[in-house]
Amino acid sequence: MIIVLKPNITRKDESAVLKEIRKLGYKPHVMRGGERTVIGAIGDERTHQTLETLTSWPQVESVMPVQKRYKLIRREAHKANSTIDVRGNLIGGRKFHVMAGPCSVESETQLMSTANAVKEAGATVLRGGAFKPRTSPYEFQGLGEKGLKMLARARRETGLAIITELLSEAHVQMVAEYADILQIGARNAQNFQLLIAAAKTGKPVLLKRGLSMKIEEWLLAGEYVLSNNNCSLMFCERGIRTFETYTRNTLDLATIPIIKKESHCPIVIDPSQGVGRADLVVAMCKGAVAMGADALLIEVHPNPAEAWSDGAQQLTLDGFKTLMNELKPFIAAAGRE
């Protein structure tokens, strides 16, 4: 930690700060500049108590951490890229993956027609929400376990792995029984009890970025998964909330090189939530592939205009097929398969 004192502090006030720093377990190191004094406090910022509370002292101007707060997730902890085995598919490896399917599971017909179409176009994982977090209590909340059973049937018939959202601690066992990947949604990205419960199932976890989550907070939320003995973590960027209203969210593609630099976990991009408009999805996918994403998570629906949720952002089955063809040269240019 770096503690910056206010200008013209007396030696007595300075001593009081030094004493407190030692009391909290750090070794202080004083640097006197022309105008103000700066103290470096040496010690492990993660195991000792935080010194940030010193900002409540009148003689202290600011306190700045120098250490990264995450441990297991960071690149230094695991030099190679982590890969996650999902029914034989390695996510984070040389092969590029596409997870696709409807926003919500609505019916057997809707799900099976989508599953067959995305499988044929090249997807390896089927997405579909059985429990839906909805802004209003009057909106469709998902089919629940009935939806999970439909997903299981789609897996049996197509061989696709299943990703579906977990949004309640009370459903952990049930959802883990059906899903191959547990998705933690943006609204629950800092629901730490849910993250711990998901981690303990041992299933791969896909952690979406919260609407206004800083990258450091996202990495630390991921640390909740790894520190609960589950290394199968993927990050998923799905757009952050900004002042722009043209798109539903602002898809922050810079997270691709950043997650690769700071951590060893795979990074997945969700362009459907990211922009919220089907007509922009194709371009976002091309960018994500070129920038080194490990996988895409894409909403596809046989008839978006009649979807029970988020119709505006879902591709048609034909639109998805075209997309997959258009991505091929970019996947090759990115050195992936």
Add this chain to the structure above:
Amino acid sequence: MIIVLKPNITRKDESAVLKEIRKLGYKPHVMRGGERTVIGAIGDERTHQTLETLTSWPQVESVMPVQKRYKLIRREAHKANSTIDVRGNLIGGRKFHVMAGPCSVESETQLMSTANAVKEAGATVLRGGAFKPRTSPYEFQGLGEKGLKMLARARRETGLAIITELLSEAHVQMVAEYADILQIGARNAQNFQLLIAAAKTGKPVLLKRGLSMKIEEWLLAGEYVLSNNNCSLMFCERGIRTFETYTRNTLDLATIPIIKKESHCPIVIDPSQGVGRADLVVAMCKGAVAMGADALLIEVHPNPAEAWSDGAQQLTLDGFKTLMNELKPFIAAAGRE
């Protein structure tokens, strides 16, 4: 709903839209302008399916809702201000209330000295976290039930009501047994399963605004509480996340007149989380009182520099006493007691 068509659409394309509007349960109303056609779709936007999915159609430029999506919470549903009885204190009535106490419950000594001091200075509710949602898994997570027991003892000895955070569905029964008000934190503001579980206890619920929650979304999250048969809901503004880094968050005091206008529920202001710096808390409190807030939620600690969480934003016991004195003329000017 208003459906705006793209310029120069054929009558055939227009007819297809009209047909779909009728199919989804609305009555269409066509307005032809010089350049483009606009369709008003008449029907209850909350009970029929959404027409927003029409934006996935190529002939549609945009779809705009005209109806508010919340029902029970809105001012029209209950003309008078709702008041909430918390151990004989009416929140939302003529009397202005202050809820104060430490960020986290740390020990009997810390809690009792704070409880006695805030009681003496005029607070009516004691705050204190027993379960803490922390950004990092390596930070202090709260004393758990041991902390709740300390809060209960403080209530017995001082007569103060207790507010404490609920952050897991698994703790609902336990926390409801000890608390007079269940606090739902900013990170869980759209954890709808937790909101439903809290509502079902019948205890008063204080719902903090999420870090990047639009006012409409906040009202709809409150609707989850009321629609689960719990009318004892308070909203609590605690700052939103913006680009500004001087303060921890940007405290959006405009929410005071807005919540009063849109809903009948009390509005509480949390300046400690809102700005994250004790030296700015006094001014924010004065503003909140003048603008018509019903209560304040303030962090107070006997020794902020050694607090186990959020020391920078906690007032000292003396600081709190001074604040309460300085607020008096503003409470009077606002016509409150």
Add this chain to the structure above:
Amino acid sequence: MIIVLKPNITRKDESAVLKEIRKLGYKPHVMRGGERTVIGAIGDERTHQTLETLTSWPQVESVMPVQKRYKLIRREAHKANSTIDVRGNLIGGRKFHVMAGPCSVESETQLMSTANAVKEAGATVLRGGAFKPRTSPYEFQGLGEKGLKMLARARRETGLAIITELLSEAHVQMVAEYADILQIGARNAQNFQLLIAAAKTGKPVLLKRGLSMKIEEWLLAGEYVLSNNNCSLMFCERGIRTFETYTRNTLDLATIPIIKKESHCPIVIDPSQGVGRADLVVAMCKGAVAMGADALLIEVHPNPAEAWSDGAQQLTLDGFKTLMNELKPFIAAAGRE
């Protein structure tokens, strides 16, 4: 400056950094922690070259400034509050001031009826735009010099001082001839050439905060005025741009105590731009007064529904009179006249 090195850097790489720090005019001070090395670089960060460029070196993790970059504007440079004399009215002193008038000057009738009404209700400064920065080139751009002449006439007849916006270097002489205060709008808050030109007229300058301007940047923009030999600077908060769309902007009232703490200049609040809705203006004004603002800048129009710009946020003449009455107890509670 504090330079944080990456973990496990060789002594040779460290030496290269130390050499560069000395070359750029600073004295380095090395602190070796368990995991990484931190270097304090002592020197005046404002006169030496910046060390932030060191972040381009592979062995450097981050560089953090410790010094504030503003000089003349800061509280330490002038312990007392600065006051600004505007035709005999001292802004920033014990007396609270209200600046009011239409968004745009539209006609003699509109301006004179407003001027007389706001004068009678207690305003001391008349606002009115003669040059308008409009988002679209097809919107009303202001009456130009004709509008300035109307403002001058209103001053002669009512004795009110005049504030009007300057938006082009080409108009500096003309606008300065008519205005008592030059207003720099949010969109030009970092148009430094305009700030310098305004400063050089010697007239008082009111500097609005840019839509996404950090407080430090705002203070530094103000420093452009003071460092060009003009001490008559007022800051004006008018709302920042956030994700919230209920209000036009998010009025950041925390700027009141912050500007008072960091600088010696008066702070003015513009609630009309801040929320963009007349029905919320009264509450915002009460908050601003209670929090210690020195003045308000309020849009008032005889017939808002027919205003040529920003009708939604302008008060009627009656509405303004009511507001002035409702503010009285808060002005008294704040210890102002």
Add this chain to the structure above:
Amino acid sequence: MIIVLKPNITRKDESAVLKEIRKLGYKPHVMRGGERTVIGAIGDERTHQTLETLTSWPQVESVMPVQKRYKLIRREAHKANSTIDVRGNLIGGRKFHVMAGPCSVESETQLMSTANAVKEAGATVLRGGAFKPRTSPYEFQGLGEKGLKMLARARRETGLAIITELLSEAHVQMVAEYADILQIGARNAQNFQLLIAAAKTGKPVLLKRGLSMKIEEWLLAGEYVLSNNNCSLMFCERGIRTFETYTRNTLDLATIPIIKKESHCPIVIDPSQGVGRADLVVAMCKGAVAMGADALLIEVHPNPAEAWSDGAQQLTLDGFKTLMNELKPFIAAAGRE
């Protein structure tokens, strides 16, 4: 425009609104729903007065525009992509362009070594700031005309076209004399007088997006250029300001398909300002190319650690060469040359 009335409005109040709508030049069209009445006002929203002022009426709940406010810039006005001829290079055509060079022109040596290196690596335009908008008045403000002369010399010796920033109306003639493209910076993106002055020179204009500029506002700022008889306009995305602090700005790559969809102008991406960190620039460039950008604007410096401005984000000469090689497969995959 769509005018939504509040629930339970009397017929008299409704009539008053209808009368005002007619008075302002629109034809009203009433739609009565179960709960509230909605009025469609037919007329050209750009030539008539705005109806948004109606929101100041007590019986009106909201007013929503249905028409796009830009005319000349929009795709419908010019179906083909516009191309801009810059010394024989067509920007916006099939060939992909790279504009590269130092943030600031510092010296002949610095500029010429950079110019030669970027030319050799494949750039066609040389960037370099002679007038610099700096947050603090104490920072390096650029070499002024001396810097422009150096740019002109670099053009003579390398054949590269020149892009440089215009930041004052007072410099328009001077800068236009030396530059092939006038750059309008983010801080001046809504300095409309500067935009008009730039347009009138007839030189190509590159308009950066403001830090918190909505896409609609950006298009309208561009409309200021086209409506002043200058069709040679390029948009340049350079990152918006959000809550994220890991990167300097959040580079919004979704602007690439959006500008292509809404307008006929070329879109250029500036990854250097966009992320502010050289180590992320390569990935951002790949994404921009894949998504269909027409050109890149990249900061390159012979020795970033000693740059006089923005060292952290400038590539080395070698780094730029590597980048250009790595981009080749993506340029090919995007169907460009």
